Amino acid sequence: MTATGTHITASRLTYAWPDGTPLFDGLDLAVGPGRTGLIGLNGSGKSTLLRLVAGELTPAAGTVRTAGEIGYLPQNLTLDTTRRVDEVLGIAATRAALHAIENGDPAEEHFTAVGDDWDIEERTRATLDQLGLAHVALDRTVGQVSGGETVLLRLAALLLRRPDILLLDEPTNNLDLAARRRLCDTVAAWNGVLVVVSHDRELLERVDRIADLRGGRITWYGGPLSAYEAAIAVEQEAAERAVRAAGADVRRQKRELTEAHDRLAGRARTAKKAQGGIPRIVAGGLASSAEVSAGKLIGRHRERLAEARERLTEAEEAVRDDAEIRVDLPHTAVPPRRRVLTLRDVVAREGAEPVTLDVVGPERIALTGDNGAGKTTLLDIVTGATAPAAGTVEAHVPLRHLPQRLDILDPRASIATNVRNLAPGTDPQQIRARLARFLFRKERPDQLVGTLSGGERFRATLAALMLAEPPPQLLLLDEPTNNLDLAGVRSLTTALESYRGALLVVSHDVPFLRGLGVTRWLRLDGGLTETDPL
Structure with a gap:
């Protein structure tokens, strides 16, 4: 797949944000064969660096050189839901030509389109099977697969191209446990140049080295994440x-x-x-x-x-100052026997099994299940954003929902304004004091939400929800660690330790769930069943 000469080099790389704030000023980088885990605080420029290497962004100064073909999987992946799977995989034309030849059409353009890829369908099926997508038909549309399966389809398309250099930006976001492990196995087997931005501990244990991006400079550490932390x-x-x-x-x-x-x-x-x-x-x-x-x-x-x-x-x-969120939310407390949430025979969609659930007191519930099982839909039903096909939902306490998309804040307004909209009776100075505990200090509360990085937007959204009036006594979190770096995951865990209400968390991040002190593990697989701790 690659020669030993395959590499990435960047020399005196300079790049600034659109507002002129410098991000990189003379960054040097050299990456050779092997698996590199690129880590750093949110906003340090990890995704931007991958985009510069991939050629999606142009540096203000300096050079980026790569020897070998690049395959790039971005963090925020959007695909046309009307496209067929074989189109996303990049094999539609070859497959159509192959079928035409098999049906007796000897036109030269068909043979040209096939080239040496006579085994394209077999190779594609093997790649899909490797990623747990054996059930996905090539003639289906993207709209018929789950969000996690979409990520895997895009990765499969890259693997079919056999690139020399593979760039992955938070590839395990939205993947269920089984899919995460398949992706980890794929990374472990990669023998080209691979750079992966991730906060997934299991994935970072499969790399050969860690590149720590901090203050516009990279420091290298040999070995996987555990060796780096030591x-x-x-x-x-x-x-x-x-x-x-x-x-x-x-x-x-x-x-x-x-x-x-x-x-x-x-x-x-x-x-x-x-x-x-x-x-x-x-x-x-x-x-x-x-x-x-x-x-x-x-x-x-x-x-x-x-x-x-x-x-x-x-x-x-x-000395590193990886500050942590520190909050005290006494008004979110729920007494041990207080009824919090009741679901009775809730049917998410026609043909689905009914779901019944009682949440009592400050329970901490982990909701797991395969991609496409309906976990996000169930949370939307609890919040009232989606109506169930049947059954009843009753929330007995104030609740707030942190969705995967982080789209509940107005991007054109400041952080402080967004918080004030959810807590209109709170004094502005008190809001700023509380935001400081979410690491938005000095002038940061005046920053527009639309200019925040993924991790910063997450913190702002979490602050808005937890500081809302009335204080939420039930928090619904949907894949909350997707946009966080390793320090951010630790910070979120610390923040939720001081939250005294009930939690219902959809996540495939097992170390994070364990750190929350989950009291009940539920799996959505048709119906809702209680499982042993993961």
Whole structure:
């Protein structure tokens, strides 16, 4: 699939956001064969870097060079739902020509279209089977497959092209557990150049190296995510020791400077008393000489203090500040025996099995199931966005819904305005204070939602929902980790630890669900069944 010479190189790469804010300023990058996991905080430029490598964006300065054909899977994938599966896979013309030849049409253009791909259908079926899509007919339309299956179809199209370089941006978003594992196996078997942006821990355990994008620069770590985290832990422990040592040095230098001032002041007073019998011209010379010596001494102490402060600043910069959301939401509390949600014989669509569910007290429920099982539809029915074909739904407490699409905020309004729209009676300064706990500090609440990165938009949406009036006592979350980096997932978990209401979470991110302290695991597979913890 690839030669050892296949590579990606970027030299002095410079790129800025449309508003002029610099993102990369002289970034250098070299990626050779093997699997690279590209990680970094939301907004650090991971997706932008992939788009620059793929040729979808043009740098302001610098160069990007690639040796080999590129296959690129973007994070936000939109496909025409009316297109057939074989068209999405890029084999429609070859397949049509092959069928024409098989039906006795010897036209030369058919043989030209087929080329050497006489086994295209067999190869396609094998690729689809590898990704768990054996049931998908090539003549079906994209609208007949689930969102997760659409991602896998696009990946299958890339694999059929046999590219030398594969760029994947959050490929496990919207995939169920089985599909995630198949994709992880595909990544593990890749023997070309592969760069994957992901927060999926299982996927990042299949890479050969980690590229950490931070502050417009990349730092490389050998091994998978677990090796990276171990190395970072060692680095941070050393950095924190250096901060403590540098801080102690600053305090010592301050103390020595103060003591030097005190000693010189004492000497000056003593010298003044002793000058009573000395001629004025001699006393003046002695005083001048003392002032010069004192000035040199104080200057040396000040230089040492400045150097100590510089070392402290450098040490502090080496300590990572991956800030976490911290909130206290006492008004969201639900008593243990309080009825929260009741579903009675709810039928999502004609022919589906009825669903009955009782949620009581501050339960934390994980709702799992294969792609296309109807998990998102069930949440939409609970919120009233979609009417059930049959059955009844009754929410007994205020609820809020965080959808996959993150489309509940007005992109033309600021973060603060969006929050105020959901909590109109709250004082504006109080809103800004609360947004600071969601890491929107200083002028950030005034930023337009439409200019936010995926992770920032998620944080803004979560803040708007959790700060809404009345406070939500039931939160419905639909694949909440899709738009988050690794630090963001940790931050969300911390935020939800302080939430005291009931949770109903649709997710395939098992480590995240375990971190939430799920109290009940449910699987939607036709009907709704209780399962053992994953």
